[in-house]
Amino acid sequence: MALYALRRIGVVVPLLVVISFLTFILNGLSPMDPAEVVLHAQGVPSITAELIETTRAELGMDRPLLARYGDWLLASLQLDFGDSFITGKPVWSLLGPALLNTMKLTLVSSLFIVLFSIALGVICALREGKWVDLSVRGLSFLLTSMPAYLLAALMVWYFAVRLDLFPTSGMEDASSYALPVAVIVISYAGIYFRVIRSSMLSNLNEDYVLYGRACGLPERKLTLHVLRNSLQVAVSVFGLAIPTILGSTVVVENIFAWPGLGTLTVNSILGRDYPIIQAYVLVLAVAFVLFNTVSDVLNAAMNPRLRKEL
Numbered sequence: 001m002a003l004y005a006l007r008r009i010g011v012v013v014p015l016l017v018v019i020s021f022l023t024f025i026l027n028g029l030s031p032m033d034p035a036e037v038v039l040h041a042q043g044v045p046s047i048t049a050e051l052i053e054t055t056r057a058e059l060g061m062d063r064p065l066l067a068r069y070g071d072w073l074l075a076s077l078q079l080d081f082g083d084s085f086i087t088g089k090p091v092w093s094l095l096g097p098a099l100l101n102t103m104k105l106t107l108v109s110s111l112f113i114v115l116f117s118i119a120l121g122v123i124c125a126l127r128e129g130k131w132v133d134l135s136v137r138g139l140s141f142l143l144t145s146m147p148a149y150l151l152a153a154l155m156v157w158y159f160a161v162r163l164d165l166f167p168t169s170g171m172e173d174a175s176s177y178a179l180p181v182a183v184i185v186i187s188y189a190g191i192y193f194r195v196i197r198s199s200m201l202s203n204l205n206e207d208y209v210l211y212g213r214a215c216g217l218p219e220r221k222l223t224l225h226v227l228r229n230s231l232q233v234a235v236s237v238f239g240l241a242i243p244t245i246l247g248s249t250v251v252v253e254n255i256f257a258w259p260g261l262g263t264l265t266v267n268s269i270l271g272r273d274y275p276i277i278q279a280y281v282l283v284l285a286v287a288f289v290l291f292n293t294v295s296d297v298l299n300a301a302m303n304p305r306l307r308k309e310l
Helices: 002-024 034-041 049-058 065-077 091-126 131-144 148-162 174-204 207-214 219-239 241-247 250-255 261-270 274-302 304-309
Strands: none
Touching: 002 065, 002 274, 034 049, 091 131, 091 174, 091 219, 091 241, 091 250, 091 261, 091 274, 131 174, 148 174, 148 250, 174 219, 174 241, 174 250, 207 219, 241 274, 250 261, 261 274
16 A cells, blocks of 8 residues: 555656646746836836846846746745735735635535535435435526525625625635535535445445345445445545635625635736746646646545456
8 A cells, every 4th residue: 555655656746847847837828028017016106127127136047047936946946936926915915815815615515515516316216216316406406506606695695795694705614605605515516426426336236235135234334335435536536626616716706705815816817927827826736736646546445346447
């Protein structure tokens, strides 16, 4: 098992290096020179070519690309992503608190997504083709096809404005989590529970279930065994749930004025604050790779046959 984990890490390291390089060259793909962005942020009234060249030199952008990338990568490993073009503050001083707030929202949402997905998946699989299964699948199809901004707007109108049960924005107390978490859970639980249902149905048709019933094993014990085998497939899906939600909270955070990564990133994109955008892309990409690796290792721990595939 340890050897498998080391082999997976050996694959991840060069992948992360490639991701970091692609993230670094985002500046060069921008239609506006970063030096010009800095000068605009500083309120310089007249921007000349000489001033742009001077600013580029101050930012170190006149150095070779690989040299700049090497320095940026070493600094990023220490969570030093440079300074914001707009505020002049260190990027991590802005990104860190926003990441923490988004992680709180993501972890709470992920917990409810896993619980609802497993519960609904098991119920629908055991009641395949019956009204419970058809109703849950139909409702989930309707809700997951609804855009997040529309679902959020409807929930704000009904639960916050009409019933006055929850706050419409901000991050003040536990009640502030209710609406944004509900929107995220509704958007994703309807997708993930189908994975559990499909895997459960596949395992219920296996020979070991038939033999277990023939031997008189209790149905509850059989169901738990089928669920355990079904979760092996779901681990990979749930392993990517956290980074997926982490990267898709932009709409929810902006609607509910949640002080997280989504709000910070939108403001940075509008202001062309490239260091923050770079840091956001890098953190999100690393999260996807690491969570995918962890889910692979967990799958290998649950299924020894997978350890021979790498």
